[in-house]
Amino acid sequence: MIQKIFYSVIGVLGFSFGYAQTMEQADSIMKQLELNEVIINSDQPAKKSTRFYQSSKLSSTEDILARMEGVSLIRRGPIGMEPSLRGFSSGQVNLVLDGMKVFGACTDKMDPVSIYIEPMNLQRIGVEHGASGLEMGSSIGGTINLGVADAKVLGERSFSGSVTSGFHTAAQAFQNTLVTNYSEKNWAIRFAGTYRKANDYQNGDGNKVAFSQYEKANFSVSSRYNLSESLFLKADFIWDDGWNIGYPALPMDVGSAKARIGSLSLKRFFTQGNVEHYEVKAYANSVNHQMDDSNRPDIFMHMDMPGKSQTQGAFFNVKLNPTGKHQLSGKADLYHNYVIADMTMYPQNSEPMYMLTWPGNHQTVGGIYISDHVMLNKENHMDLYFRGEVNVSSLDSETGINQLEVLGYDASATESDFLKSGGLTYKNNLSGNYSVSLGLGYTERVPTTSERYGFYLYNRMDNHDYIGNPNLKKENSLNAEVSSFYAKDGIVWKLSGFGYRIQNYILGQSLSSFTAMTYGAQGVRQYQNISAAYLFGAESSLNIVLNEQITINNSVKWLRGIEKGGANLPMISPLKSYTHLRYSFPHLFFQLENELSLAQNQISKTYGEYTTPGYYILNLRGNYHMKLQNKELEFSLGVENILNTSYYEHLDWGRILRPGQNIYGMVTFKL
Amino acid sequence: MKKYIFSGIAMCCLFLMSCSKDDVKIDPIVKLELYKIGEQIQGSTRVIVWGDKSIETGYEKVYLQFLDKSNSSLTDGQVTLSSVMEMNMNGEVMSHSSPADPVKSGNDGLDGLFEGGVVVTMASNEESGKWKLLISYTSLNKDVINFAVPVNVKANTESNVKTITTKNGNRYVLSFYLSETPKIGVNEANLTLHRQESMMNFPSYQTAEIIIDPRMPDMDNHGSPNNVNPVHKADGHYVGKLNYTMSGLWRVNLELTIEGEKITTSFDQTF
Numbered sequence: 001m002i003q004k005i006f007y008s009v010i011g012v013l014g015f016s017f018g019y020a021q022t023m024e025q026a027d028s029i030m031k032q033l034e035l036n037e038v039i040i041n042s043d044q045p046a047k048k049s050t051r052f053y054q055s056s057k058l059s060s061t062e063d064i065l066a067r068m069e070g071v072s073l074i075r076r077g078p079i080g081m082e083p084s085l086r087g088f089s090s091g092q093v094n095l096v097l098d099g100m101k102v103f104g105a106c107t108d109k110m111d112p113v114s115i116y117i118e119p120m121n122l123q124r125i126g127v128e129h130g131a132s133g134l135e136m137g138s139s140i141g142g143t144i145n146l147g148v149a150d151a152k153v154l155g156e157r158s159f160s161g162s163v164t165s166g167f168h169t170a171a172q173a174f175q176n177t178l179v180t181n182y183s184e185k186n187w188a189i190r191f192a193g194t195y196r197k198a199n200d201y202q203n204g205d206g207n208k209v210a211f212s213q214y215e216k217a218n219f220s221v222s223s224r225y226n227l228s229e230s231l232f233l234k235a236d237f238i239w240d241d242g243w244n245i246g247y248p249a250l251p252m253d254v255g256s257a258k259a260r261i262g263s264l265s266l267k268r269f270f271t272q273g274n275v276e277h278y279e280v281k282a283y284a285n286s287v288n289h290q291m292d293d294s295n296r297p298d299i300f301m302h303m304d305m306p307g308k309s310q311t312q313g314a315f316f317n318v319k320l321n322p323t324g325k326h327q328l329s330g331k332a333d334l335y336h337n338y339v340i341a342d343m344t345m346y347p348q349n350s351e352p353m354y355m356l357t358w359p360g361n362h363q364t365v366g367g368i369y370i371s372d373h374v375m376l377n378k379e380n381h382m383d384l385y386f387r388g389e390v391n392v393s394s395l396d397s398e399t400g401i402n403q404l405e406v407l408g409y410d411a412s413a414t415e416s417d418f419l420k421s422g423g424l425t426y427k428n429n430l431s432g433n434y435s436v437s438l439g440l441g442y443t444e445r446v447p448t449t450s451e452r453y454g455f456y457l458y459n460r461m462d463n464h465d466y467i468g469n470p471n472l473k474k475e476n477s478l479n480a481e482v483s484s485f486y487a488k489d490g491i492v493w494k495l496s497g498f499g500y501r502i503q504n505y506i507l508g509q510s511l512s513s514f515t516a517m518t519y520g521a522q523g524v525r526q527y528q529n530i531s532a533a534y535l536f537g538a539e540s541s542l543n544i545v546l547n548e549q550i551t552i553n554n555s556v557k558w559l560r561g562i563e564k565g566g567a568n569l570p571m572i573s574p575l576k577s578y579t580h581l582r583y584s585f586p587h588l589f590f591q592l593e594n595e596l597s598l599a600q601n602q603i604s605k606t607y608g609e610y611t612t613p614g615y616y617i618l619n620l621r622g623n624y625h626m627k628l629q630n631k632e633l634e635f636s637l638g639v640e641n642i643l644n645t646s647y648y649e650h651l652d653w654g655r656i657l658r659p660g661q662n663i664y665g666m667v668t669f670k671l
Numbered sequence: 672m673k674k675y676i677f678s679g680i681a682m683c684c685l686f687l688m689s690c691s692k693d694d695v696k697i698d699p700i701v702k703l704e705l706y707k708i709g710e711q712i713q714g715s716t717r718v719i720v721w722g723d724k725s726i727e728t729g730y731e732k733v734y735l736q737f738l739d740k741s742n743s744s745l746t747d748g749q750v751t752l753s754s755v756m757e758m759n760m761n762g763e764v765m766s767h768s769s770p771a772d773p774v775k776s777g778n779d780g781l782d783g784l785f786e787g788g789v790v791v792t793m794a795s796n797e798e799s800g801k802w803k804l805l806i807s808y809t810s811l812n813k814d815v816i817n818f819a820v821p822v823n824v825k826a827n828t829e830s831n832v833k834t835i836t837t838k839n840g841n842r843y844v845l846s847f848y849l850s851e852t853p854k855i856g857v858n859e860a861n862l863t864l865h866r867q868e869s870m871m872n873f874p875s876y877q878t879a880e881i882i883i884d885p886r887m888p889d890m891d892n893h894g895s896p897n898n899v900n901p902v903h904k905a906d907g908h909y910v911g912k913l914n915y916t917m918s919g920l921w922r923v924n925l926e927l928t929i930e931g932e933k934i935t936t937s938f939d940q941t942f
Contacts, residue, residue: 301889345889345890345919347889347919347920348889349889350888350889350919350920350941351918351919351920351941351942352918352919353887353889353890353917353918353919353920354855354917354918354919355855355916355917355918356855399854399855399856401856402854402855402856402857403855403856403916405856405857406855406856406857406895406896406897406914406915406916407896407897408896408897455916456916511896513896514896515886515892515893515894516891516893517890517893517916517917519890519891520891
């Protein structure tokens with residue numbers, strides 16, 4: 001009994017290799033590439049396609065995102081990396097958790113929502129570029145949808161689980177994860193917990209990177225009650241606490257970052273009638289974030305910088321059965337978000353100084369989404385989508401409004417915006433092996449709290465204080481994407497090309513008559529609209545199954561970003577290629593990986609960028625699983641950056657070197 | 672006997688009338704939450720000097736209320752206000768004045784109060800200096816009553832009054848104050864400028880040009896945008912806009928052009 005409790009089994013992780021046929025693999029790989037979705041913690045080992053995204057069970061959500069198509073990470077610290085989709089980031093990208101909106105509470109972007117989520121909370125990560133993610137909200141860069149793992153109702157009493165423990169040498173980091181599922185006839189509850197701790201890591205030069213430590217704990221509870229075969233209720237809760245998190249590229253660290261996320265949902269399926277299913281969900285979450293400079297040796301002046309974000313929302317989505325060639329789905333959603341952040345500075349000999357960096361901003365957003373899946377004929381289909389959204393924003397703080405009056409703005413009135421976005425994707429199966437798809441879209445987004453109301457927010461990258469602009473216009477984007485899919489004889493290849501023209505692109509422009517607030521800053525910039533910017537590029541995903549043992553996967557992403565007039569946009573990744581070669585045997589596999597990046601010389605000096613040299617790194621991973629008295633045991637061992645290369649990526653702030661050689665080991669027990 | 676009854680009835684009547692009048696008259700004080708600075712009775716007239724708070728060095732707005740024997744406010748008449756400080760220096764008594772605003776009559780002013788203002792240049796001192804407000808009230812029938820109300824002046828924690836000397840040797844009194852308590856945001860800033868013509872005479876100086884530039888000495892001289900330089904409004908008062916981006920210590924730097932000469936000075940303000 002005790003054994004049952006401590007050593008439990010649950011579904012496998014992403015890299016047990018299946019014995020599926022080549023075509024089945026190809027099929028599911030195709031699906032994955034089409035949907036740009038990664039399955040995590042799946043319990044269907046047999047039908048598995050190779051998963052190169054989750055390189056180890058110890059990967060963070062960000063590690064997984066980094067390997068997905070069109071995703072790059074902006075790194076200010078070893079965790080809390082901000083996802084960038086094809087050059088879009090921050091307010092241009094929509095990040096949701098099972099459709100729920102969550103907003104970070106840090107003015108310096110140290111807490112993109114992915115920092116509060118661990119892979120073991122999730123079963124799926126989906127990335128939609130451009131207009132195809134409109135179901136989840138208005139954005140111009142696309143949507144990242146993190147799908148929360150469900151409790152599994154198994155129809156009978158059962159208890160399963162797994163415990164994983166691992167260690168990394170580069171940061172002397174360790175991590176423990178527990179996932180359990182308890183099921184009765186009609187209901188089940190899933191509990192998962194993670195604890196991670198890392199010290200300062202050692203880079204490729206052999207030096208320790210100061211202030212790169214972190215510690216965090218996360219647990220999630222997910223419960224499901226099947227009222228009938230076609231109706232179920234779910235209640236989910238995620239609790240995440242991070243503390244003492246270092247950000248070597250920034251002047252401050254994080255003292256504490258906490259998120260509490262909860263939701264209730266109901267889903268109903270129909271066996272007859274017009275409706276296929278509908279879902280209703282209500283949710284609430286709160287994030288509290290405190291920056292901390294007490295560990296930094298030569299700070300000019302100590303400051304407290306707390307922030308908080310609270311969101312409540314609900315949505316209803318419905319999918320109808322096909323009628324003729326059409327199949328409609330719709331969603332209506334509503335949420336309210338409140339953010340506020342301030343700063344108190346303590347000079348040596350005078351009174352403390354106080355200001356609101358984010359004035360209390362209430363945003364209420366309501367939207368309607370409609371999509372139609374049209375089967376033109378057996379070979380061609382088209383998806384049409386449209387979203388209309390109303391966004392109402394008002395400041396509740398007298399001080400916040402007064403601060404903006406100093407800048408010359410009257411921000412006391414409620415601001416409302418109407419957003420309209422839409423698009424279509426057309427897919428044509430040219431032959432059994434080959435298909436093409438074409439996507440067009442038009443999207444809009446409102447400026448963020450920082451962009452509208454931010455007050456002297458320091459940007460380390462260009463060494464300027466940034467102030468908001470309540471008169472900012474919405475950004476809008478016109479985009480086009482062409483993809484081709486080829487699948488034959490164990491080869492699956494997706495090739496895409498895309499282009500975006502963004503009007504009223506928001507970028508900081510210098511204000512010469514303003515003096516900076518942050519000590520040592522060069523000046524003050526204000527978020528303003530420039531007439532246009534362009535982002536275009538290409539992505540390739542190639543998967544080759546040579547035989548039962550050998551699989552090769554390669555993905556390449558290339559991106560170019562320019563302002564109208566030709567100046568380079570900042571934070572654009574150079575060409576990157578990931579190649580993986582896997583040798584699989586019944587209980588064992590080895591994977592050799594190569595990550596290659598070209599130099600980035602197309603930079604923006606205006607925004608504080610430097611050229612970044614190219615690099616390549618090699619990783620070797622191994623995994624062995626065995627059965628021991630009805631229990632499964634899995635061992636992972638690997639070396640990342642075998643050659644101890646000294647490198648950093650272009651999107652890494654401060655040119656802080658990434659970890660050098662890192663040896664990791666991991667054990668998993670499962671029932 | 673009749674006299675007593677009559678005056679008794681008259682008193683009652685007056686009392687009854689003045690009761691209702693008093694309700695109206697006392698209201699403005701209660702409404703404005705004013706602070707009593709001082710008072711004096713001369714003959715049958717009482718003067719109460721009200722202020723926004725106790726008098727401190729710098730510019731102080733005062734509200735004068737004149738009450739007759741029956742405690743009803745006298746709103747008609749002409750009032751003048753000036754200040755005098757009597758100093759005891761080595762056995763000799765010297766006195767000097769300080770700048771003051773002309774008094775606005777009761778009919779223009781607030782509900783029966785006469786509005787005036789003084790710029791107090793130094794604090795009261797037990798041994799060496801005592802301030803008095805010299806008030807003269809001329810009624811409609813040309814009766815003049817003079818008051819000399821002693822007031823206690825405390826030093827302001829942050830100096831908001833200065834003396835400036837030009838190259839020609841002329842002395843000017845400059846004071847600085849905000850119309851309301853300082854806040855993060857746009858503040859209405861006021862300066863008063865008077866020339867010291869003699870020990871007792873301080874006429875207002877109305878033709879200075881002023882540039883205002885607030886900075887935070889602890890923040891590497893961070894300044895705020897969109898300040899509006901004070902311009903002369905009336906009686907030596909200059910009004911402008913002073914923007915504070917945050918709370919804490921600000922140094923309000925001023926560049927004044929007086930008699931064609933550029934003079935820089937500053938006032939500190941912490942909130």
